[in-house]
Amino acid sequence: MSELRQTAKVVFQPSGRRGTFAIGTPLLDAARSLGVYVESVCGGRGICGRCQVSVSEGQFAKEALTSAANHLDSETDAERRYRSLRSLDPARRLSCQAKILGDLVVDVPTEAQTNRQVVRKRAEARAIEPKPAISLVTVTLEEPSMETPRGDADRLREAVAGKIAADQIALDPTLLPQIQTILRKGSWTVTAALHHDGQHPSEIVALWPGKHSRAYGLAVDIGSTTIAAHLCDLATGRTVSSAGTSNPQIRFGEDLMSRVSYVQMNPTKLPDLTRTVREAINALVGKLVADVGAERADVLNAVFVGNPVMHHLFLGIDPVELGGAPFALAVSDALHLKARDLALELNPGATVYMVPCIAGHVGADAAAATLSEAPGRSEEITLLVDVGTNAEIILGNKNRLLAASSPTGPAFEGAEISSGQRAAPGAIERIRIDRETLEPRFKVIGLDEWSDEKGFADKIDQVGVTGICGSGIIEAVAEMYLCGLITEDGVINGAMMERTPRIVANGRTFSYVIASEGIDISILQTDIRAIQLAKAALYAGVKLLQDKLGTDRIDRIRLAGAFGSYIDPTYAMVLGLIPDCPLEGVAGVGNAAGTGARMALLNTDHRREVERTVRDIEKIETALEPKFQEHFVNAMALPNKVDPFPNLRAAVVLPESSGGASGGPEGGRRRRRREGR
């Protein structure tokens, strides 16, 4: 047939990412090497079926390639077995099985990525005093008469205004066609949903005949990876249902910047990114209201938070300006909108409040987390960190509050790590290494038992061990450091090969093998470098804000987000991810952005509060600060080369060689001098 070739070109759609691969490379590996996110739960064993893709047939002039199904190796036994057990579209292949034989255009379908993700954004139990933007007002009107020929809508507006002692009340125009029917159906007694937030003209946004008592609100945190939505009872303030889903925009690029690039390369596809996230939210709403036996029409108000790119894409705004300096936001202030203008399927009159963004890299999610953790209400100096592809950092107290963003990259989320994966069943999330034997024990998501506990061996086949997620990587690197497997400079110590067969040589560097049955899970030298870069960026950002604030003291550290909730603060401090602080002052606060969104949903005073905070907070752009680079370099070592970490040292025995071990500022200075080497 075709001439024997060594390599082939592969283009993944819709992201358009392309690369050249050795013949025989599995498609899933090719996708991952290009940063194209394809879900895989079973670790490439052809079991989970999540990694399905299809191949476009045809000539692609622009790519100078011909794509066809026979450019893939024939079906494997695993695929045949999968087809025999489950339904698989004949046009689809499992990308972990299908190997590249020739040029290909591969389409990654949406549904391959939107399931099974462990959505680690639950509503925290927090009582929020309700003072919602929506209240229900039941009024009884006089019947219309020829003597007073005023419109039914106007008499309704007057009656509602009378009930709340307001001057004037507007009426959502979508109600006009229904108002007479509703009034007559209710025999002139109706319940109006009134939007009054103390800032915009009060407005009747919904109307029911007779009495009506159900009024729900929606709080949504649109993350790059995960969308979390909470349905709240606006009268009681209680969260009655929560649900999450993967952000289907992942199809267009795994991380923020790849989505921005996608829009930049394909400007006509912007509406697709916007539609896809709105559809996902609409689907979540359907689930939430079904959970509590309510209807979409009972949802009257919604609050959205998200990072600036998610915020803009949700609003249909091209995020391209956020992709480069000066990272100009199209809009940063809070917005009051109609849900229908965002194609949201709630009550037709439902209103939307968009939490304001702080800066081009510090979004409405950080603003909401700040609202939730309220560093500005206390004398204590609080550090609030939300780690994602960027780490958002808030530092200060009631006197002064600062915000910055640090480019940590995706390593903390398991990306750019050889065995890394997202938090999903089968991912190693906890790890301990025996100080003597250097043997690891670990825990995987989806199984309660640790790997050395009874029952693990019997159950592990249900989920498999598929990779290592963010919290697992942190613990692995920290444990390796604490065991002396890596030096303070982050180098895997080859001499340890003498003590354990788990240290193996890979050319000039070494790696540590955590598991080797079925799938090989190791920590490579490059993995440790990626973690070092990420943690140094985070630490440098914090240090910069400490400089600005003029204090070394931190009383509380709040770790927000999925990552922050699952990492052990001690290990984070061992790595020098966060600065020293009394360990009891460090806490994961879960989805603080989601909590902040619920607060803004349930109490309009909180909206004013977050608007004030966003206005007053000092925005520090790390890229403009020469000292950031210096802090970054100093923070590459473990824990780092500057700080004495007295609180950490009181809790954990650090290896003797450790950078900060000798304590005191002198140690820091000595390290800095050594930089010259």
Added chain:
Amino acid sequence: MSELRQTAKVVFQPSGRRGTFAIGTPLLDAARSLGVYVESVCGGRGICGRCQVSVSEGQFAKEALTSAANHLDSETDAERRYRSLRSLDPARRLSCQAKILGDLVVDVPTEAQTNRQVVRKRAEARAIEPKPAISLVTVTLEEPSMETPRGDADRLREAVAGKIAADQIALDPTLLPQIQTILRKGSWTVTAALHHDGQHPSEIVALWPGKHSRAYGLAVDIGSTTIAAHLCDLATGRTVSSAGTSNPQIRFGEDLMSRVSYVQMNPTKLPDLTRTVREAINALVGKLVADVGAERADVLNAVFVGNPVMHHLFLGIDPVELGGAPFALAVSDALHLKARDLALELNPGATVYMVPCIAGHVGADAAAATLSEAPGRSEEITLLVDVGTNAEIILGNKNRLLAASSPTGPAFEGAEISSGQRAAPGAIERIRIDRETLEPRFKVIGLDEWSDEKGFADKIDQVGVTGICGSGIIEAVAEMYLCGLITEDGVINGAMMERTPRIVANGRTFSYVIASEGIDISILQTDIRAIQLAKAALYAGVKLLQDKLGTDRIDRIRLAGAFGSYIDPTYAMVLGLIPDCPLEGVAGVGNAAGTGARMALLNTDHRREVERTVRDIEKIETALEPKFQEHFVNAMALPNKVDPFPNLRAAVVLPESSGGASGGPEGGRRRRRREGR
């Protein structure tokens, strides 16, 4: 073929009107007898082609009839000629030619009714001081910087607010996706269209890069028959283009009440009526902007007036409540809306102001006419009358203003009159009858010459004499009365047959033949009765308001609308259509509602003025007033049985037998006593 029958059932779609007709009846006649409006310009001669219809084929269980093309008589010579000269869809017939042979379902197409209508709603020349809701503000922003990471939209809002010394300015959310592109395209200089009406939160509704100076507004009067639209330059206040079209809703019912019934019978068709009028307006806008070389996006604000049914249908509101007591309006107050929410194709951010309605029968058109004629600004007592199917009557001065509606019926518009037709080429609009010979001379629309002038005979074939329109009927009846052809009680005097062959007997009544070449145009006794009923209703309404106001005096009479502009005030007074008043105080004011709409468009103070007027005006419901019936009965005679008409009498010699002729209140009382007969 089928058994010989005497009659057949005919259903006209989409109105659903049905009736039973003698075999051989032309379809056009059948349509007219049911009040189904089918345009006909040539008077049924098969020339104009306007009266095209098509026949649905099939079994109609609900109607228990079978409709088919062969239930119509075969094509006439006139139709064949028309087909040979112009294009005629093979499925179409000319309804003036096609005669009923069997049961039929007839579809009246839209376009048959939307052309050639003489749109008598021109913009009156009136200077209106501009103080529009929209102003253009050009601002230059600082480029965004990392130091001040505020959103571009927010910095724009601030800059515009600074220019007009406003606290805060909102931004239409549809601008969000474009704002960054526009700012960069204009190199940080942009022009914003700002909506600030002193009542709603100020809002940027449109944005252009650099400087922009074009800002247009749209003023529309939605009449049941005619839609008139004016494009105005918002900066200068000048009307730059005007256009009119027939209201395509006529397809669903010729007059207001038949459209209300249509919706009542076919509730699911409400959106069709709404869409059809909005589409007609969009088409008018296209024409208006093309006229001046502008774009739809240059139209930033629009004002609409119309009677309550038109107002509701335009807004998508079911008008069914307006069809019966208590004639409850869904909404009467002024409305501030977005044009896009009404599917209007203007600038996407354009705003709409709906002029308020006064009462269930006295709409925003009457409110706008009141704004235009401003009876409330003067000491003089003004009577403002707008005649349509209902006559809207406003009476009063600066101290007190009253409003009512009188059910005149459609006679003044040429409907329910045997030879009546709408104002279109070929319609008799003026008529004089020689006092001696009793010979008529007349003028038709579309021809400058009177019928007895040189040139008329040569040119009349171009337009034909097709019927008699509203103003022609008024003059015909008034002239017949002045000649003694009819008595003060409105009876055609059969004795006059001795003096003229134009009086002919029809059974027990008589008629007066105006023209008999080609088409017979006569005034029948029933025609005079219809005019008497209409004029009595109008007069009774006026009289009722005079009672309420407690005065017989009227200083000025303003006749608004198409009818009011074309009738001769003297003839109107001879018929007793309007009360006595100095003749120089009577004036037609053209489309006062359209003028009022332009005033509200161009100056927001006028919006506040019309809102005040509508709030303060006393609404009188004639149906609730026992005296209305008494006034109505007294007003049936010519001019009427009560009033002395001193001003009229000074100008015109009334027939000696005339009711009010003996003058003075005694005359009035004597007449009233004579009622007992």
